[in-house]
Amino acid sequence: MLEKVDELHKEIADYQVKSIEDVESFRIHFLGAKNGLVSALFNEFKNVPNDQKKVFGQKLNALKKFANERLQELKNSFEEQQILQGSPEDLTLPGIALPLGSRHPISLVKNEIVSIFKKIGFSISEGNEIEDDWHNFTALNLPEEHPARDMQDTFFVQTNPDWMLRTHTSSVQIRHMEKTEVPIRTISPGRVFRNEAISARAHCIFHQIEGLYIDENVSFADLKQTLLYFVQEFFGKESRIRLRPSYFPFTEPSAEVDVYWGLETEADYRITKGTGWLEIMGCGMVDPNVLKNVNIDPEKYSGFAFGMGLERIAMLKYQIDDLRKFFENDTRFLEQFKGAF
Numbered sequence: 204m205l206e207k208v209d210e211l212h213k214e215i216a217d218y219q220v221k222s223i224e225d226v227e228s229f230r231i232h233f234l235g236a237k238n239g240l241v242s243a244l245f246n247e248f249k250n251v252p253n254d255q256k257k258v259f260g261q262k263l264n265a266l267k268k269f270a271n272e273r274l275q276e277l278k279n280s281f282e283e284q285q286i287l288q289g290s291p292e293d294l295t296l297p298g299i300a301l302p303l304g305s306r307h308p309i310s311l312v313k314n315e316i317v318s319i320f321k322k323i324g325f326s327i328s329e330g331n332e333i334e335d336d337w338h339n340f341t342a343l344n345l346p347e348e349h350p351a352r353d354m355q356d357t358f359f360v361q362t363n364p365d366w367m368l369r370t371h372t373s374s375v376q377i378r379h380m381e382k383t384e385v386p387i388r389t390i391s392p393g394r395v396f397r398n399e400a401i402s403a404r405a406h407c408i409f410h411q412i413e414g415l416y417i418d419e420n421v422s423f424a425d426l427k428q429t430l431l432y433f434v435q436e437f438f439g440k441e442s443r444i445r446l447r448p449s450y451f452p453f454t455e456p457s458a459e460v461d462v463y464w465g466l467e468t469e470a471d472y473r474i475t476k477g478t479g480w481l482e483i484m485g486c487g488m489v490d491p492n493v494l495k496n497v498n499i500d501p502e503k504y505s506g507f508a509f510g511m512g513l514e515r516i517a518m519l520k521y522q523i524d525d526l527r528k529f530f531e532n533d534t535r536f537l538e539q540f541k542g543a544f
């Protein structure tokens with residue numbers, strides 16, 4: 204019986220094939236489940252005397268392994284030959300390209316702004332889209348009945364009047380200040396919600412990035428310089444900014460930031476209403492009341508904050524005239540941002 208195994212081993216090693224069909228014959232001849240010679244030997248296992256079973260079994264398994272390896276080898280050699288000789292398929296034809304998606308312009312702008320602030324040491328903080336009254340309003344120096352609450356028309360959660368969809372990402376900054384030690388340097392990108400009529404210039408859902416910097420001796424000059432750095436990184440080294448006094452309950456003093464857009468074309472006149480300047484964000488020195496609300500000592504520390512709408516920035520950067528386009532997901536619009544990162 205043991206000799207039979209050796210004979211078969213030799214037969215397998217010497218087996219010659221000329222075509223891919225021969226390879227299949229090889230398989231059936233030796234490894235076919237019913238009449239294959241190797242398989243047949245397995246059936247004889249029961250007739251082997253007990254004291255030889257161990258050696259026989261080992262040899263048999265080795266034989267089967269060898270036969271399988273040889274089969275694979277023969278197959279491979281034919282496949283290689285086929286490729287060399289020119290297979291029925293033309294392997295040089297270009298493949299079928301999968302359609303590539305593109306990043307949404309809002310994501311592009313967000314990523315760029317985030318990386319600009321990261322370079323000067325700002326961390327990124329994110330929070331919940333459903334907020335409570337304290338984080339969205341009260342802690343930001345907007346107590347109940349404060350008229351400035353009307354500046355941001357709010358969607359409330361019906362089942363709990365203390366909850367709402369956040370109207371700005373300033374709420375994230377309150378959360379961040381509550382759990383982080385000063386010095387704080389962070390930006391909060393995110394989606395925000397306001398109950399506004401949808402038009403070319405407004406939507407009830409939009410995106411913001413707000414920034415916050417708190418430390419000893421932070422001054423308005425630091426704020427101005429940080430914003431100038433940002434605008435020049437984002438819009439180009441030649442860009443100029445100007446600050447106009449404004450009002451936000453959470454900052455004092457407060458300002459609105461304009462960037463100089465130019466007055467070269469007719470479109471420039473239209474976009475800037477004939478002034479050449481475009482408003483891009485709000486900012487100011489964090490109101491001492493806000494610092495008190497999150498247990499930061501306003502005698503010791505000061506800080507600045509700013510906030511901008513990403514849709515507005517993206518509209519300027521890519522010259523998009525209707526904000527609704529960001530939300531329609533029309534592929535003809537989105538495809539234009541292919542390849543941008």
Ligand code: PHE
Nearest residue numbers: 371373451485486508509510
């Ligand atoms: N939270 C303000 C808004 O949504 C923007 C802002 C942030 C203004 C920080 C000043 C300082 O309109």
